[in-house]
Amino acid sequence: MAATHDGAPAAEAEAPTEASPLLAAARKHLDRSSAGHGHGSTLAHGGQAMATKMHLFIPAVGVGIYLVAVDQLLTVAAYAKIGNELNSLNNMSWVATSFFLTLTSSQPLYGKLSDVFGRKECLLFSYAVFAVGCLGCGLARDIVQLCVSRAVAGIGGGGMNAVVSIILSDLVPLRERGVWQGYLNVIYAAGSSTGAPVGGLFADSIGWRWSFLAQVPLCCVAWLAVYCFLDMPHRADSDWRANMRKVDFLGASTLVAAVLALLVGLDFGSNFGWCHLATVVCLAAAPVLFALLVFVEARVATHPFAPAHVIFDRGLIAGYLTNFFGVGSYFAVLFFLPLSFQAGEGFNAATSGALLVPGMVAGVSASVTGGWLIKRTGKFYAVTILSYGVLAFSILPLALSVWLEATAAEVMTFVLVAIGSGSGLTTTLTGLLANAATEDTAVVVACSYLFRSLGSSIAISLSSAALQQVLRAQLASRLPSSEDARLIEERVRQNIDCIKSLPPPVASAVRASYRVATIGALAPALLMAVVALLATFWVRKKTLAS
Structure with missing residues (x-):
């Protein structure tokens, strides 16, 4: 307990600390080790009490989880529209990578910050910063302002994911964690399912800026929900200067x-x-x-945010690599498939977003199913391999569907991609926690999110580079060699709305070029999915306690 380590009298050891119950309805003594790893704790034989706590916890953080999901897919669906208005379609990958860059660097810090300053304080800070970032995005006048605002939002988004996952690990036995994570993923699915079509609908009607501005009042609701319903103890140590020196x-x-x-x-x-x-x-x-x-x-x-013994541990590194390559592969597909729908096949933003909904729902359903299987069997190894196998073997058929302009097949294969990724996320995190030492739980969760967001940012950038390279080559080969053709090439790379004003033969050539370029963007995603599958074979097996 923190009081004991600080040299406080024994009588003060009963004071609330970060290992104390996280909700008002919780009992006075929570064995964090048992909660995180399922060792016959009071939670393990007090299922009703745990359920009561979770029924308070999930609504309190649910609004924030919904916001994170909505935000990521609002930008995916409105990708082309934003690029068109700002005349920077060829630079639009920076809207995503600037977000993931700060997400990447801030997420591991939240693991340490939540230990130092408290879980609730970090979560409230995350919501406030995310709201400021969304406001800046809605008011941005050029691509630079938009990317800076997305970077600010990423700082908040890093905590909105990582801190909730850390709190969940504090509250429930490991064998039950996959199920409760699945319930949170249902909320995430609701955001994912509505985010893409709503983002596209906004972009096609009142404007993409409202996709960001509308999140600001929702952030306020999320902040109030956590402030009012998540009852957590304050840190006894108020020396913020000493605390800040502990952050890397x-x-x-x-x-x-x-x-x-x-x-x-x-x-x-x-x-x-x-x-x-x-x-x-x-x-x-x-x-x-x-x-x-x-x-x-x-x-x-x-006080490293990624300690060497946590990163290079034999039982953990395979899970981190699976997170890096698997999540990166999925986000590369998710980011560039809507561009193919719009630039390659002529759909509007709202329709492109709607076409992603079946995959979003299937992915979260698979996440819940993966958690249920772990609870039933106490094993995660085989489910993890199966999940990433589905992911790896679905991307090639997806690329073929893009080539054939088979929209129904594209939707179906994306469903398979989402199933593999969704199930794999739950099983991999469970595997990491099963192999982590109790005192490293918060850092391991934060490092898991570090590898996820790092993989996402690098994968999107790699796929964007591949797409632009292939697109330039395709346009150069399909358009006649002339000064006008070069102008057309530059215009359609910056604004796909220009395609509508081109003569039909030229427009057809441009759309075909975008389809081939999308296949080029899927190539890094396929490679990363295969590496993720190979990494799963090195995940350390462990049977979870009842």
Whole structure:
């Protein structure tokens, strides 16, 4: 207990700490080790009490989870519309990568921050920052302002995911965790299912800006729900200066620099050529900065956000790699498939968003099913391999469907992609927690989200580079060689609405080019899915206690 470590008298050891019950309805003594790992704790034989606590916890955080899901798919559906209005379609991948960049660097910090300052305080901070970011997105006047605002929103979004997952690990036995995570994923599914079509509908009617502005009052509701219903103890230690020294800002800054160098290098390479000076410098600097990050975390940081014993543990690293490559693969598909619907097949934004709904619902249903299977069997290894096998073997048929313009087949294969990813997320996180030491639970969860968001940002950037490279080559080969053709090429890369004003033969050539370019964007996704599948075979088996 924190009081004991701080040298407080024994009588004060009963004071509330971060290991105390997280909700008012909870009992006075919660064995966090047992809650996280299912070792016959009071929770294990007090199922009714646990259910009562969870019935308070889930509504309190549900609004925030819904917001995170809505936000990610609002931008996916409105991707082309935003790029058209800002005349920056070829740079639109930065709207996603700027969000994931700050998400990546902030998520692991929340693991330590929640231990230092408290779970509730970190969650409230996350909601407030996310609201400010959404407001900035709605008021942005150019692509730079939009990306900066998305970066601010990413700082908030990092906590909205990670802190909730940490609290869930505090509350429930590990064997039950997959089921309760599945319930939270149902809320996420509701946001995912409505986010894409609503985002597209807004973009086609009152404007894409309202996709962001409408989230601000919902953020306020989420903040109030957590403030009022999530009853958690305050930290006894109020020395914020000492607390801040425990947070690894140097490591986070090095991570941002490393990822940014890689993403800028990929962006410059796809738009200006791979021999461009900025491309060479950034891509050369990226591995150096990643090596520096490892050194900082292993030798310099006194409280590393990604401790070496947590990252390189034999029982954990396979799960992290599966998260990195599997989630990255899924987000690359999710981000570029709607662009194919709009630029390659001529659908509007609302229809493109609606076509994603079956996959969103199927993915979360698979997540709940995966959690249920773990609860029934106490095993996660085989389900994890099966999940990522479905993901890997579904992307190639999806690419073929794009080539054939078979919209129904595209929707069906995306359903399979989502099933594999959705189930795999639940089973992989359960595997990580099963192999983690009790005292490392919060850090392991945060590192899991670190690898997810890092994989997402790098995968989207890789797929964007592939798409732009293939698109330029396809347009150059399909359009007649002339100055007018070069102008058309530049215009349609920045604004797909220009396709509507082109002569039918030229418009057909441009749409065909976008379809082939989408297949190029799916190639990195396929490669990452295969690597994720291979990594699952190294996940350490463990049977969970009843």
